[in-house]
Amino acid sequence: MDVWQSNRITTAVEALRRPLKLHFIPFLAAGHMTPLCEMARSFAAYGHHVTIITTALNAISLENDVHLDIAAGHCINIHTLQFPSEEVGLPDGVENLTAVTDNDSLLKVCRAATSLLQKSFEDFVLQNPPDCLVADFMYPWAHDLAARLGIPRLVFNSFCVFSVCVMESIKKNPITGQDPHAFTIPDLPLPITMNIRPPIPFLKAIDKPLELEAKSYGLLVNNFVELDGVFVEHYNKITGHKVWHIGPTALIHRTEEETAKGTHKNEPCMSWLESRKPDSVIYICFGSSGTLPDNQLYEIACAMESCGHSFIWVVPGKDEAEKEEEKERWLPKGFEERMMKEEKGLILRGWAPQVKILGHAAVGGFMTHCGWNSVVESVGAGVPMVTWPLHSDQFYNEKLVTQVQGVGVEVGVEEWGVWVLDERKKTVKRDRIEKAVRRLMDEGEEGEEMRRRARELGEKAREAVKEGGSSHENLKTLIRELQETRDSKLVNAT
Template sequence: MGSLQRPFKLYFVPFLTPGHMVPLFELARLFAARGIHVTFFTTPANALLLRKAVDKDVAAARPISLHVLHFPSREAGIPDGIENLLDGAVDAQTLSGVCKGIAILEERFQDAILQNPPDCLVVDFVYSWASDLAARLDIPAIAFNSFCLFSVCAIHSLKSFAMPGSGPFIIPDLPHQISMNFQPPEEFNSAMVSRIEASYKTNGIIMNNFAELDGEYAEHYEKISGHRVRHIGPAGLIHRTAEEKTERSHKSAVKEHECLSWLDSKEPNSVLYVCFGSSCRFSDAQLYEIASGLESSGCDFIWVVSGKDITENETEEEREKWMPKGFEGKVKRENKGMVVRGWAPQLLILGHEAIGGFMTHCGWNSVVEGITAGVPMITWPVHSEQFYNEKLITEVHGIGVEVGTEEWALWVFDGGKKMVTRDRIEKAVRKVMDGGDEAMEMRKRVGELGKKAKEAVQEGGSSHTNLTALITELIRWREAKPLDQIQKCEM
């Protein structure tokens, strides 16, 4: 069988946390929509989150499937059904167990790929084995980097930088002069440098981003790394209907009609959306400060609270540890706000005209979704590369204000010693939501970027063109292979 007669097979291997898995799955669906035969590797519990979208694509004759491998819960010492770094990982011990399970699963991913090789691999950059495995199979490997290029370049610039003992410093060798108030945890930067440099050995990287947002950092990245980058996002724009945006992965804790009808009752740009992503967990004391700051700001809001799912066992005394007495009932009676405990339909909310600001942890998916919706941000980074993303928002593009967090945690359950007080929260909210000149300028700039994001995925746009070029290159590479090598891949 000749190379042109067999469909091109592309395998996607995600890192099992929603912030990595969801955008990579959405990018995989873009390839399937172009006729590429896509297989997405996952585990049973994670497959349940993706199955509905897969079934929809299959019904539309898009060639996508799931390859489901058993998650090694018993070997990792955790209960069955906990298979990513969000669902059920409620404490540091369980989180450690999930990480152990993912490490065991890496070998099983590789074994499955070796048994039935594809034409190309797309692997999360967290896994540093992609290029070696691809070399064994004589196929190309593409790394998926879940950051933005600005953050990748910042991490690269600091790899041999002599950090000051304390106090602010300038990140060296970047196109912009970027000031950091304090240094990142050494463990984080060193771990990221090793993974980023391992990704240089692949045949390029893809990103859930659009070229106009990273700007000159695409050229800067290719200069310092000698590595090709392709922006093919924002991936979230694959969702068109309200139902798709609501049921993107996890089941929403608030009904679509309830959320939309409340927002419909509000004036344009009058509501603040507050959400710190899937992995941030604040102390009760910090949640109390957030509630107090929102209340004193007088702004209407939707506040998504992770780790505080509604249970019949929560007493009034326990509730008052993390919000003022009567707070939830008061904002509901006065029609001032909604408190959502658990997962929220973020794309649906951000896209509503009533949303005028977004208080965010600066995880990359949330950043690109906020920008795509044209919403200015209040930046509250917590861990990982979020502090670099904050600088892209506030110092490079000028589309947000910093709340002033003073602690760079290593991971989800670290940190919490330095509180962001209610007065700083109130000040930041008023700065974005008060309709002043600075707020209007931010709104104008982010609106222009949002327009460019939508144009990027249209035919002829930068991301659409990048995806076309990448698919063309991959197919040409396979056509150039000797026939006997192609037939081995068919076995």
């Protein structure tokens, strides 16, 4: 063997020992970015080199966690790109869907993320080639980019596998007509009944991303296999595609102190919860972008006062300093003062520490829009739900919660929005809201059974992320497969 060949073999052996190099590209929306970046941190915790590629303002929201990882000796980096604010006609400071207040701005952020930033993403990846590219499914161009480099592309999908199975079924069995009556989704392992039909623009918007997703090396999901249940096997059967459940991500990097119930007293809402009885409070939140019209907020307020259950209600877009006449557009006169005096309710305007609230022993229910992160956070905390979907996959998620797992009550929404900020034309009336809350929160057999099921799922979620749990083992298996893929390529090159 000559010196040149010996050196090549030595170099190859050394390369086999090196950590994986992975690039993560999250979509510019909190519901996509948070779980994918938590997954990135998990790879870094195993000693692999991770780079998260995003824009400058989005990077700021990640810096605290990344600094903690670096302090712990993990190799993780954030590479920032210039957001094309002027080119899309957005003011400085708007680089995430959470920051927009209208559909026009929403579409501009989407255009910047999926189209105008493409070359910047590609240039960095091509100049700094990784062993694996992990990109949100909203970036279909990542398919060709990974192919050019000859590396695996993992797709992060903000949906659960159950919802993907429903989407695939609807794609193969197109819905015809506009019959508003209930119908059953065909070709699923369990009968799933929908009371409202998905809008055609939504079906068209997800068609191409899902098609390219199926051509990737595999799918990453913020979930644990026990929650998707029989639909994991069904997904493998109908697609033949690899999927790795690596979640709930909200539980992965939490310390025991952070997840312990009733130990968070630094926020006013957590102190308020300390005085409540176990399972007595319903938490109401429709996501960071889930704004409802004033007349709908008014109906929620009336329902909560009538049913008498304690609540914490998160209302984005409202100002503490609003005038009394402005407040009375969405709250009955004197409502907030009465609730505070009677210690029945607390209204939070803007952001709330959702994971902490759901983890408190006093919280016995969650009125939610069924965004996937909120669903999996509620399940992880063992809290049942009142389901109130607004748009996109949320209507499918609702069925997993209520019909498959039996840990929720449907409020009965009759309007399916295409975009998060779509105007709501139909109002859910107070009597329907009150009925759903009472079914969950009153001391009856139905509510208690849902709480029992939710607690069991919560325990399974916590076990999933521990050493030896399903999500923990999925991550280890995936890392091993990626290493084997890279190593076989290096050996063949020698």
